[in-house]
Amino acid sequence: MSGTLTIAGLGPGHEALVTPEVSAALAAATDIVGYAPYVARVPARAGLARHPSDNRMESERAAEALRLAAEGRHVVVVSSGDPGVFAMASAVFEALEDQPQWLALSIRVLPGVTAMLAAAARAGAPLGHDFCAINLSDNLKPWPVIERRLRLAAEADLSIAIYNPRSASRPEGFARALEILNEAGCAERVAIFARAVSSPEEHIETVTVRQARPEMADMRTLVIIGNSATRRVGRWVYAPRRAR
Amino acid sequence: MSGTLTIAGLGPGHEALVTPEVSAALAAATDIVGYAPYVARVPARAGLARHPSDNRMESERAAEALRLAAEGRHVVVVSSGDPGVFAMASAVFEALEDQPQWLALSIRVLPGVTAMLAAAARAGAPLGHDFCAINLSDNLKPWPVIERRLRLAAEADLSIAIYNPRSASRPEGFARALEILNEAGCAERVAIFARAVSSPEEHIETVTVRQARPEMADMRTLVIIGNSATRRVGRWVYAPRRAR
Numbered sequence: 194m195s196g197t198l199t200i201a202g203l204g205p206g207h208e209a210l211v212t213p214e215v216s217a218a219l220a221a222a223t224d225i226v227g228y229a230p231y232v233a234r235v236p237a238r239a240g241l242a243r244h245p246s247d248n249r250m251e252s253e254r255a256a257e258a259l260r261l262a263a264e265g266r267h268v269v270v271v272s273s274g275d276p277g278v279f280a281m282a283s284a285v286f287e288a289l290e291d292q293p294q295w296l297a298l299s300i301r302v303l304p305g306v307t308a309m310l311a312a313a314a315r316a317g318a319p320l321g322h323d324f325c326a327i328n329l330s331d332n333l334k335p336w337p338v339i340e341r342r343l344r345l346a347a348e349a350d351l352s353i354a355i356y357n358p359r360s361a362s363r364p365e366g367f368a369r370a371l372e373i374l375n376e377a378g379c380a381e382r383v384a385i386f387a388r389a390v391s392s393p394e395e396h397i398e399t400v401t402v403r404q405a406r407p408e409m410a411d412m413r414t415l416v417i418i419g420n421s422a423t424r425r426v427g428r429w430v431y432a433p434r435r436a437r
Numbered sequence: 438m439s440g441t442l443t444i445a446g447l448g449p450g451h452e453a454l455v456t457p458e459v460s461a462a463l464a465a466a467t468d469i470v471g472y473a474p475y476v477a478r479v480p481a482r483a484g485l486a487r488h489p490s491d492n493r494m495e496s497e498r499a500a501e502a503l504r505l506a507a508e509g510r511h512v513v514v515v516s517s518g519d520p521g522v523f524a525m526a527s528a529v530f531e532a533l534e535d536q537p538q539w540l541a542l543s544i545r546v547l548p549g550v551t552a553m554l555a556a557a558a559r560a561g562a563p564l565g566h567d568f569c570a571i572n573l574s575d576n577l578k579p580w581p582v583i584e585r586r587l588r589l590a591a592e593a594d595l596s597i598a599i600y601n602p603r604s605a606s607r608p609e610g611f612a613r614a615l616e617i618l619n620e621a622g623c624a625e626r627v628a629i630f631a632r633a634v635s636s637p638e639e640h641i642e643t644v645t646v647r648q649a650r651p652e653m654a655d656m657r658t659l660v661i662i663g664n665s666a667t668r669r670v671g672r673w674v675y676a677p678r679r680a681r
Contacts, residue, residue, distance in 0.1 A: 209458035283565030286675035321527030325569035334680030431530035436578030
């Protein structure tokens with residue numbers, strides 16, 4: 194099989210955050226596969242077929258990409274941020290496990306700047322000490338698992354990056370997450386709401402967990418909860434390097 | 438004050454993983470400040486002063502960078518990976534809190550591809566589900582804090598990226614971490630040892646926690662421990678999107 198499959202991260206949105214490695218892969222591609230808004234970030238050109246698909250079509254999209262690569266195409270699957278963090282890479286490997294004949298394909302994963310790193314950079318350095326990343330979408334995991342992880346993360350005094358805090362189809366999860374954090378003794382911790390980082394609509398707001406309201410987050414928001422030592426200096430928020 | 442301070446991440450090592458935003462900041466700098474091996478990654482040119490320093494000099498380096506910026510210079514503090522993840526950004530904000538007159542400076546943090554994302558991409562998608570990042574260096578935190586976080590992370594069934602697993606000055610911590618993970622029921626979990634990712638010396642080795650040996654890690658290694666659902670397909674390792 195002479196086709197190739199590249200799973201690439203486009204970063205949070207701004208072109209200056211796309212790595213040269215990813216730009217080179219896009220320039221060499223014959224086919225771009227991905228969620229429509231991400232495919233739209235790759236300009237049309239002669240010889241390039243773009244295959245946009247809807248949200249929640251990850252498995253079908255992954256299988257389509259592998260099938261195209263098996264036909265000899267040079268396929269790039271695009272994700273925003275990093276493809277390995279709550280994005281397309283896992284879906285591709287799931288599809289590969291279903292269809293192991295495609296293991297012979299040349300496959301590469303190209304990392305990118307994931308949302309929490311871009312958000313943290315805008316706020317200062319809230320992930321400068323031990324932290325975790327938790328996806329609040331319960332499409333693919335039972336809510337009690339999310340709740341348990343939030344409680345243990347609070348107990349471990351990790352900073353917490355919350356991906357997909359809230360969508361129109363599940364507005365209640367994030368409200369419950371804030372309740373859990375308040376109950377777990379995190380009421381005075383910093384809560385950073387970073388929306389649409391690196392886009393013209395970028396908006397960063399920093400409050401405490403006690404002050405946080407569910408409606409402060411939407412689909413384009415990344416939330417970072419500080420640890421017990423997180424500090425504010427001027428407009429900046431950072432986790433000190435030293436732990437107690 | 439007309440000087441500027443930029444805290445920039447150079448990514449894991451390869452130039453193709455440096456974002457255009459960071460390349461532009463380096464091209465506009467008058468001064469580069471950082472740990473000597475990272476400063477050495479920025480080529481010398483007329484008009485550029487390079488200020489390399491030794492490891493563990495983070496506070497002095499941060500103060501030096503702020504002082505130079507206050508003198509009107511355009512200073513870039515370089516870190517490998519992302520500057521906000523166990524790197525220089527927190528040290529700069531600590532120095533800023535000590536010397537708040539520097540809050541008037543124009544400061545930016547530019548994100549980068551942190552080691553765990555580059556390592557995960559080479560291995561497949563081991564961080565494709567909820568995960569945490571724990572720094573095993575106990576220079577700045579008591580060992581019992583590290584031990585407690587490892588136990589809680591295992592209990593939460595998070596994948597675990599271990600930064601700075603082992604150095605010549607503290608060979609015993611990582612051995613103890615492996616013992617803890619074995620005791621915590623993680624013996625059959627995947628353990629990925631990713632050394633010098635994106636450099637010519639890159640080496641990736643995947644075993645189980647039970648099979649892992651302390652000497653498999655050194656200063657240039659990033660270790661990723663899978664969660665209970667992590668799977669192998671061919672040479673790839675990935676965390677399925679679905680949790681139980």
